Amino acid sequence: MEHHRFHHYGGSTLFVVMSLDTLAVAPATQGTVTQLRNELVGSMAPARTAEQALMTTLADGVAQGTVDTAKADADASQVSAAARAVHDGTGDTLNRLHATLATPERMALADKVEAHWAVWQRANADETGTRPDEHTHLADLSDALGLTVEQRDRVRVALAESLKAVPPLDAKAVDAQLRTFTTAFAGPSFDVRAMTAASDVDARMVGWAASHLAHFVEAMTPALNADQRDALAARLREHAAHDPTGEATP
């Protein structure tokens, strides 16, 4: 859950890579699948670097007590632009992945991609934390940072105002695009290059997430004390350095 709140850079390609981690492919094709996974991870590298820059900007701002919003916005735009390039650069790899996997493995990957999308939506929904019993981002961070009720209320008000600047995500468009991808991928014939709208949908999804995270942190920072700011900055730096895609093989 927390991963999907802080790492968005690859869009649907990141969902595919994460799905490969637990696909349990046949031993005969494992080497090829690992190679294709590494190609996908390599294609996402510029987007990951852009996301790291955003995290660092946010961490620096939190530590100092004020986030440089202009720089954070520029960093978020870079993440979005890099995400568009990810999709454009992975078509051949995804087509070869489809040709390599057996039908049940493709079905499993399709299920996993849709599951990651469902988790991603829950992880990034209702950030205002109006329901204390829910594991919203604000609720989880409030527990982790030890926010008082007053601090939490203050953040909630600031968040509601700050997030007005973030255009809402068209989740239905993402959902439709992902279902087009998963349905085709599970089927016998597949060509990701025919999905011309995918890169735009990916870029919008990643751009929304990056901008959303930036505004979330910007709104939260003024309400925190020094210790809480240090803890949040440390968490952001940990996520900037955290690279789950480099830790597993299918």
Add this chain to the structure above:
Amino acid sequence: MRSHDVSRTHRVVALLAMLLPTLLTTGCEVGVAGYPDGYYDDYGYPPDEYIATTSPVYYGGYPSYYYGGRWFYRDGGHWRHFEHEPAPLYHSRIAAPPARRNYEPAFRSHGSFSAHGGGHFGGGHSGGGHR
């Protein structure tokens, strides 16, 4: 054969005749319970977090997931489970627990689900595979 043995044999044959259709339909390794999309894990089917992070075992042309004491697989848009555990899936489960992948940073490494429903991540990369 004594008379009471004959009578008992007749009763057994009659009972088998009565139960045979049921045995034929539920005794096989087939999924007999379907779940619509949106049927949440309160009702037993594996949640998205589990599907996203757990290795399946491939059996009968489907990826299957052991969750809450049952093997689930997706047939079209519906989740189904095996009413009777197929032997290959049983052997897979006994050999190794489902492989899980935890994406949280190590210092917050914990989870919410297990193959038995609830509890912590199993961890490790064993399990999964083709049957």
